Amino acid sequence: MAKVLEGPGMGLLRKWGISTPNYVVVTSNEEFEELSKVNDWFKKSKLVVKAHEALGSRFKLGLVKVGLDLAAAKSAVKEMLGKQLESITIREVIVSEAIDHKEEYYASVKSTREGVDVMVTTYGGVEVESNWEKVKKLAVEIGESPTDAQLATLSKDAGFSGDTAKKIAEFLKKLYTCFDNEDAQYLEINPVVQNHSGDLVALDAVTLLDGDAKFRHKDWAFPFAAEFGRAYTTNEEEVMAVDAKVKGSVKLIEIPGGNIAMLPAGGGASVYYSDAVVARGGKLANYAEYSGDPPDWAVEVLTDKVCSLPNIKHIIVGGAIANFTDVKKTFGGIINAFGEDLGAAWRSQ
Amino acid sequence: MSILATKDTYVVIQGGLAGVNAARRMAEFCYMNKQPLNVSAFVYPPDAGKTNDVVCGTELVPIPIYKTVADATANHPEINTSLVYIGANRAYQGTMEALDDPKIQTVSMITEGVPEKDAKLLGKHARKLGKTFNGPSSIGVVSAGECRLGVIGGAFDNLVACKLYRPGSFGVITKSGGLSNEIIWICSQFADGITTAIGIGGDAYPGTDYVSYLEMFENDPQTKAVVLVGEMGGDLEEGAAEWYGAKKRRIKLLAVVSGFCQESLPKGMKFGHAGAKEGLKGEGSARSKAEALKKSGANVPETFGALGPAIKATYEELLKSGAVKAIPDLAPVDMPRLPKTVAEAKKDGEVLVAPLIRSTICDDRGDEPLYQGYPASELINAGYDIPHVIGLLWDNRLVSKQEAEIIKRIIMLSADHGPCVSGALTTVIAACAGIGLSQAVAAGMIMIGPRFGGAVTDAGRWFKYAIDNKLTVDDFLVYMKKNVGPVPGIGHRVKSLRNPDKRVKELVRHVKSLGMKTPHLDFALEVEKITAAKKDNLILNVDGTMAAVLVDIGFPVDSLNGFFVLARTIGMIGHWTDQKRQGSRLIRLFDYLVNYASPKRREVPKLK
Numbered sequence: 001m002a003k004v005l006e007g008p009g010m011g012l013l014r015k016w017g018i019s020t021p022n023y024v025v026v027t028s029n030e031e032f033e034e035l036s037k038v039n040d041w042f043k044k045s046k047l048v049v050k051a052h053e054a055l056g057s058r059f060k061l062g063l064v065k066v067g068l069d070l071a072a073a074k075s076a077v078k079e080m081l082g083k084q085l086e087s088i089t090i091r092e093v094i095v096s097e098a099i100d101h102k103e104e105y106y107a108s109v110k111s112t113r114e115g116v117d118v119m120v121t122t123y124g125g126v127e128v129e130s131n132w133e134k135v136k137k138l139a140v141e142i143g144e145s146p147t148d149a150q151l152a153t154l155s156k157d158a159g160f161s162g163d164t165a166k167k168i169a170e171f172l173k174k175l176y177t178c179f180d181n182e183d184a185q186y187l188e189i190n191p192v193v194q195n196h197s198g199d200l201v202a203l204d205a206v207t208l209l210d211g212d213a214k215f216r217h218k219d220w221a222f223p224f225a226a227e228f229g230r231a232y233t234t235n236e237e238e239v240m241a242v243d244a245k246v247k248g249s250v251k252l253i254e255i256p257g258g259n260i261a262m263l264p265a266g267g268g269a270s271v272y273y274s275d276a277v278v279a280r281g282g283k284l285a286n287y288a289e290y291s292g293d294p295p296d297w298a299v300e301v302l303t304d305k306v307c308s309l310p311n312i313k314h315i316i317v318g319g320a321i322a323n324f325t326d327v328k329k330t331f332g333g334i335i336n337a338f339g340e341d342l343g344a345a346w347r348s349q
Numbered sequence: 350m351s352i353l354a355t356k357d358t359y360v361v362i363q364g365g366l367a368g369v370n371a372a373r374r375m376a377e378f379c380y381m382n383k384q385p386l387n388v389s390a391f392v393y394p395p396d397a398g399k400t401n402d403v404v405c406g407t408e409l410v411p412i413p414i415y416k417t418v419a420d421a422t423a424n425h426p427e428i429n430t431s432l433v434y435i436g437a438n439r440a441y442q443g444t445m446e447a448l449d450d451p452k453i454q455t456v457s458m459i460t461e462g463v464p465e466k467d468a469k470l471l472g473k474h475a476r477k478l479g480k481t482f483n484g485p486s487s488i489g490v491v492s493a494g495e496c497r498l499g500v501i502g503g504a505f506d507n508l509v510a511c512k513l514y515r516p517g518s519f520g521v522i523t524k525s526g527g528l529s530n531e532i533i534w535i536c537s538q539f540a541d542g543i544t545t546a547i548g549i550g551g552d553a554y555p556g557t558d559y560v561s562y563l564e565m566f567e568n569d570p571q572t573k574a575v576v577l578v579g580e581m582g583g584d585l586e587e588g589a590a591e592w593y594g595a596k597k598r599r600i601k602l603l604a605v606v607s608g609f610c611q612e613s614l615p616k617g618m619k620f621g622h623a624g625a626k627e628g629l630k631g632e633g634s635a636r637s638k639a640e641a642l643k644k645s646g647a648n649v650p651e652t653f654g655a656l657g658p659a660i661k662a663t664y665e666e667l668l669k670s671g672a673v674k675a676i677p678d679l680a681p682v683d684m685p686r687l688p689k690t691v692a693e694a695k696k697d698g699e700v701l702v703a704p705l706i707r708s709t710i711c712d713d714r715g716d717e718p719l720y721q722g723y724p725a726s727e728l729i730n731a732g733y734d735i736p737h738v739i740g741l742l743w744d745n746r747l748v749s750k751q752e753a754e755i756i757k758r759i760i761m762l763s764a765d766h767g768p769c770v771s772g773a774l775t776t777v778i779a780a781c782a783g784i785g786l787s788q789a790v791a792a793g794m795i796m797i798g799p800r801f802g803g804a805v806t807d808a809g810r811w812f813k814y815a816i817d818n819k820l821t822v823d824d825f826l827v828y829m830k831k832n833v834g835p836v837p838g839i840g841h842r843v844k845s846l847r848n849p850d851k852r853v854k855e856l857v858r859h860v861k862s863l864g865m866k867t868p869h870l871d872f873a874l875e876v877e878k879i880t881a882a883k884k885d886n887l888i889l890n891v892d893g894t895m896a897a898v899l900v901d902i903g904f905p906v907d908s909l910n911g912f913f914v915l916a917r918t919i920g921m922i923g924h925w926t927d928q929k930r931q932g933s934r935l936i937r938l939f940d941y942l943v944n945y946a947s948p949k950r951r952e953v954p955k956l957k
Contacts (some may be wrong), residue, residue, distance in 0.1 A: 111465060113554050113584070142469040183464055213464035215438045255614060267551050268525020271580065272653040274610040275635075279652055284610065291527065292461070320531035321507060323488050324370070324500045 002211035005052055007094050008222035009207030013189075016178035018171065019201045023096035025052050032077045032095065042070055045097040049076040051083075052092035054225035054232075061085065067098060088231045099201050104191030105160075106135065107172060108206075109179040111186065115142040116179065118151070118172055122159045124191035134158075146176055163198065171200045183213035228253075235305045242301050248292030248325070250302045254309065258285030261312040263303060265319030265330065266291050273318050285309050293325040299333030307341035350571035351492030351516065351545040352562070353455060353481065356384070358496045359427040361418060363392045363443050364434025367459070369401050370500070371434060371489075372412065376405040377505045378497035381514050381685040386410055387496060389428050390421035392443075407688045422452040432498055433458040433484070440485070441467040448475055448482065457498050458484030458556070465553055472556035482556035488526030488548035491533070493517060501548055503530050505687050510534065514685055517542025518673045519660065520566040520600070522559055523578035524551045532576055532656075539657045540664035541676050544572045553582065559589035567600050573667050574601035576660065577647075579638055581608025586638040594645030601663055602647040605656050608635035710742050721745055736760075739915070743908045751863060752902045758859060759895050759912055762852045763802075765920025771796035776921045780928035781936045793921040797914060799837075802892065805909040808838025809896035812869045813906060822875045838893020839876060845886040853894045860898050869897040 004012070007025040014020055022041045026032045036042040047070070051063035058064045063083075065076045073095060083090045104124035110117045118138040123131035136158040140146050146154075151169040160168045171192065179187050186208040195201050208227075214220055226232045232240070239252040249267075260282045264270040270289040277284055288306055290299050306315060317334060319327075360375070362368040372388045379386050386405050390413055397416035402409040415421040422428045431447035433440055433456060440460040447456045448471070456475065463485040475482035483490065489499020493516045502508050511533045519536040521543055523529040529548045536543050547562055549555045559577060566572045579586040586606055593602050611634065643649045650659045667673040694700040712719045717726055720741040728737065733747075736756035740748035748756065768777055776793030784792070797803045811833065815825040829836050844850040857874070860867055873889050873896075880887035889897075892913065899909055 111553075113469070113558075115469065142466070142473050180466075183466055185465060210465045212437060212462045213466070216464075266525060266527030268523065268528040268578070268580065268607065269531070271607040271610065272528070272605075275607055276652065276654065278610040278613055284614070320525075320527035321503055321534055323503045323526050323530055324374075 002209050002214075002224035003054060003227045004207040004209055004222060005054065005092075005225050006050070006205060007052055007092075009205040010202070011222075012182055012184075012207060013175075013178060013202055013205060016181065017174050018178065018189075019195075019199055020205075021048075021097040021099050021201060021203065023094055025092050025094050026077065027081070027092050029074070029078050029081065032074060032093075035095075036070060036074070041097045042073075042095075047073040048096045048098050049073050049080065050094050050096075051080050051090045052094040053088060053090055054227070055085070055088065055230060063090070099193055099195050099203060101191075101193035101195065101201075104193055105168070105200075106188075106190045107168075107175055107192050108186070108188040108190075109175055109184070111184075112139070115140045115144065116176070118146060118154065118176055120154060120158045120160075120168060120172060124193075128190060140176070145180070146173070148173070164194070167194075167198070167200050168192075183210040183217065184208065185210050235308065239302055239305055242298050246294050246298045248294030248298070249290065250294055250298045251287070251289045252302060252305055253287040255284050255286055258283040259311055259313045261285045261306050261309050261315045262288050263306050263315055263317045263334065264289060265322070265325065265327075269318070269320040273316060277316065285312050290330060291325065294330065296329045296333035296336070299330045300337045303334045303337035304341060307337065350569050351495050352520070352565040352569050352572070353483075353545060353547060354430070354490040354492045354496035354498045356495045358387055358430050358455075358498070359425070360388050360430045360432055360498065361390045361392055361415075361421045361425070361428045361447075361453075362388060362432045362434060363418065363447065364432075365393050365395070368393070368432065368434035369403070371432060371459070372401065372403045374500045374502075375497050376403050376410070377687060378491070378502070378508060378513070380406045380687065381505070381508055382494055386412075388412055389425035390415055392416070392418050392421050418446045418450045418453070422450050426452065428452055430455045430457070430498065432456075432489070433460060435460060437462040437464070441471065444471050444482070445474065448478060448480055453480070455481045455483065457487050457489060458482070458550075459487055459489065459499055460484070461486045463552070468552055468556060469554050472554065475556060481561070483547065484550045484552075484556055486526075486550035486552050487555075488529055488550075490545065490547045491543075492545040493543050499548075501526070501529055501546065502533065507534070509685055511537040512542040513537075514679075515542070515676065516544050516571055517676070518571065518573040518664070518667060519543050520562075520569070520572040520575040521546035521578075522562050522575065523548055524555070524580050525578065526551075528578050532578060535657045535660060536576065539661040541673060544569060551580065555585070558585050560592045563589060563592055563600070563602075567598055572600060573672055574603060574660075574663050576656070577602060577604040577642075579604060579606040579642075581606065581611055581635040581638065582633050584633060587633075587641045590638075590641035590645040590647065592645075593642070593647055601667075602642075602645075603656065603659055603663060604639075604642045604647045604649050605653055606635045606638045606642070606649075607653070611635060709745065721747075723747075743911060744904055748902070751865070755860060755898060755902060756912070758856060759898070760916040760919075762856060763891060763895070763913055763916040765917070765923060768924060771801045772917055772921060773924045776924045777928055777933075778936060780925045781933045783935070786922065786925050789925045790918060790921045793924070794914065794918070797910070797917070802913045802917060803910055804837040804890075804892040805896045805899075805913050806906055807896075808836075808873075808893040809869075809900045809906045809909045811837060812873055812893075812897050813900050815872055816868050822872070822879055825872075825876065826879060836876065836880065836893075838873065838890060838896050839880050840887045841890045842886075844888060844890070846881050846888060847885065849888070850891060852891050853889060856891075856894050856898065860901075865901070867898065867901045869900045870894070873897040 010020040010023060024035050047068045049065045049068060051058055063080060068076055077093050080090050080093050105122055106124040106128045107120045118140060119135050121128060121135040123134050136154055138146055138150055138154045151172050155165045155168040175187060188206040189202040191203050192200055193203055211224055233254050235254060236252055239250055243250050260277050262274060262284060264273040267289055274284055274287060286306060286309055288302060290302055362372055368391060375388055376386050391401055392415050394416045396414045399414050400411035401414060402411050429452060431453050433444050435443040437460050440458060440463050444456055444458055447453050468485050471482050489501035491497045491501045491513060493513045502513055517536060518541050521529060521532045523532060526548050529546050533543050533546050549557060563575060566575050577589060639649050648659055650656050668675060691702060695702060717724055720738060734753060736753035737747055739756060740746055768774060772793040775796050776789050779789035779792045860870060873893055877889040895912060896909055899912065
């Protein structure tokens with residue numbers, strides 16, 4: 001799965017005919033300044049300013065500001081850009097137009113084993129968590145599309161009526177089309193709201209795409225974001241860059257605060273190794289994995305990164321019986337890196 | 350008995366190099382079981398019409414390559430299974446092609462990174478046709494003693510160690526390729542081994558779920574228990590639990606699930622395989638899966654490490670109940686073995702091979718070449734130079750500093766002699782004709798012979814003959830006139846006593862200044878005195894001087910032309926790159942440079 005940030009996520013919705021508020025993603029105060037001059041809505045509407053990074057709980061961190069006029073938005077952008085939160089620097093801010101609305105709805109499309117589930121409820125916004133049982137679901141088999149009649153029924157079942165029911169059905173149709181055509185795995189719009197002319201607008205989007213399908217989406221020009229509530233670290237990005245280049249795979253995720261570093265082989269075995277550490281009360285400093293007969297230099301890069309983790313006491317190297325990985329070669333990569341890194345550590349002592 | 354892959358499985362492999370490697374591994378398995386190769390054909394459009402030669406025991410078996418699956422099954426009607434080794438961006442079409450072929454019942458896909466939507470569509474299509482689509486990302490399927498699909502099981506030694514040459518009593522289903530191998534091994538060490546092991550692939554939505562395979566195992570009397578290795582994410586383990594708990598099953602189920610570490614990690618952190626992701630509402634966690642399996646009556650050890658003992662306990666119960674009988678181990682001599690390659694047998698000291706060639710100068714088998722035993726890099730670091738390498742490789746010895754200096758000067762003096770001489774001119778003509786460096790230089794090199802540059806060896810030979818036989822200069826000249834002809838190394842086309850060759854003068858001056866003994870050079874200079882007195886241009890030329898000096902410092906006569914060849918190579922490469930740099934065009938002689946001495950135009954007589 002590959003998470004896409006709000007800006008490009010909204011872009012994909014618009015591509016398939018779903019209305020979103022006007023928005024821009026800016027990386028500097030000058031850019032904000034320029035855009036505010038040429039876009040009328042900056043002056044006409046209230047504005048929302050949010051940090052455009054893969055961060056959880058942005059509200060709590062003060063990284064979402066609503067109901068701003070142009071001047072307030074300008075200072076919010078200034079305040080957020082460049083702000084440092086642990087290892088993350090805020091590099092982008094999304095500025096969007098506030099939409100006056102009364103009701104908030106919820107809509108999502110999710111991949112399942114059989115196909116997709118289309119879900120909708122009138123209990124949108126923060127209410128959806130506590131009203132999960134009110135969410136109505138339509139299961140669509142893979143290779144099929146939901147019919148207009150099915151969506152109309154779904155919308156009525158969820159408690160929509162009259163013109164709104166019709167609009168919701170149309171909205172869900174577009175959302176499904178977007179999901180299907182963009183190789184999405186999860187699309188969640190919360191809230192969906194009605195603007196003053198009664199049209200449905202997607203105010204916020206969670207977008208997870210199938211990274212494996214990138215080869216057939218030349219317009220996916222945006223980077224994928226980390227899915228675990230923080231941006232990727234430099235080490236992780238460097239390992240990802242190697243992973244993208246080589247046969248087989250090398251993976252690294254840092255876990256701050258741990259002291260046992262992991263360097264196992266195999267997508268399956270690596271998790272059992274991690275489980276074994278946790279079961280014995282250990283604190284993992286990272287997750288790592290190499291598999292599929294990667295070149296020795298790629299394993300060497302991964303080992304270097306693992307060795308560079310702060311405060312580690314142990315490094316666990318392991319794996320299962322290889323099917324086709326040349327273990328002599330991959331261990332060569334580990335030994336080379338250990339030679340250099342441990343050598344450097346000894347010399348510095 | 351076994352499931353999915355049996356004695357009657359015949360395979361077409363779709364894909365290129367990775368598929369050929371899989372075929373090689375499958376051939377090892379067939380050889381271990383004394384079966385013919387079960388790979389009948391490849392489908393790989395770029396190589397259609399050719400064959401892939403697969404090593405099978407001591408033979409190379411040519412396996413035909415076709416453009417389409419239909420071509421393959423038409424020519425090999427026994428095919429009933431396809432292995433997909435096609436890249437992720439083309440795997441969908443290739444797999445559809447296989448599924449749609451009426452002869453094919455099972456398709457197993459090793460390709461990783463296949464879009465989820467494609468995998469789901471393939472799974473649905475297979476179910477609709479009543480066929481099995483295993484994968485994506487599947488390491489393969491292996492049935493002990495019967496059939497291997499893909500590289501599952503690893504290297505040959507591991508196949509034997511895991512007793513895959515005969516069936517045991519345990520079925521294995523895993524998402525992970527590496528762990529499938531590990532579990533097969535555990536089953537062979539803690540119990541009597543496996544019937545069939547299946548890698549279903551680690552993707553979120555594999556084409557076939559655990560339940561389909563559990564049903565098959567339930568219907569296979571040889572299989573007494575099944576080991577299921579699950580992962581967090583998705584709902585396949587829950588499905589398996591539901592199936593197992595639904596009614597009394599003949600097979601015993603052992604299961605482990607990975608991903609407990611997730612509980613102590615930041616939410617949403619994704620580990621391991623693509624499918625290993627907890628749901629948004631906490632469903633699919635390792636704990637909930639393990640609980641579901643436990644509740645269904647499956648044996649769920651707390652850790653992976655406890656799986657081996659659990660398998661052992663299950664096996665002992667089966668033994669006790671009489672459901673299985675212990676299988677005696679093979680005696681070491683009866684263990685299957687792959688034929689050794691010559692290199693392996695040689696290493697083990699089991700075979701003597703008569704060498705084809707003998708080399709006394711250089712050994713390249715280590716991490717760098719050894720010249721006469723000296724590592725090249727160490728020679729460099731110790732300050733040795735190109736002339737020393739020449740000494741080592743041409744005369745099996747390290748030359749002295751003084752000798753090295755002479756060799757260096759000889760090479761510098763004869764590196765080039767302008768574009769007009771035979772060798773350079775030929776290289777230039779070739780370069781202008783667009784010929785590549787090595788061929789153009791080789792063309793120039795062909796000119797080196799008795800009349801151009803190639804007299805060094807002969808000059809050396811006869812000067813040495815004179816000294817060895819203590820001939821006087823007069824006796825020598827008489828001998829040469831009578832038996833050989835003009836003295837090699839004497840005479841020059843343009844140089845003469847009045848127009849001396851400065852290269853010769855310089856070389857003689859240097860060598861004489863060293864105070865070393867130079868009997869051959871001295872003799873050659875004496876010869877020159879007599880011959881040049883007879884005719885002005887019968888001087889000691891550069892070939893003759895080099896020859897005399899090199900024989901004086903001990904180089905073997907046969908190596909002497911090499912000094913000219915080596916030196917002039919520098920010049921010829923220069924001429925070639927010079928022409929190339931200038932973008933020179935094709936040249937030809939002007940008519941007026943040819944004396945056309947052939948008969949004038951005339952009538953062609955009638956053919957008789």
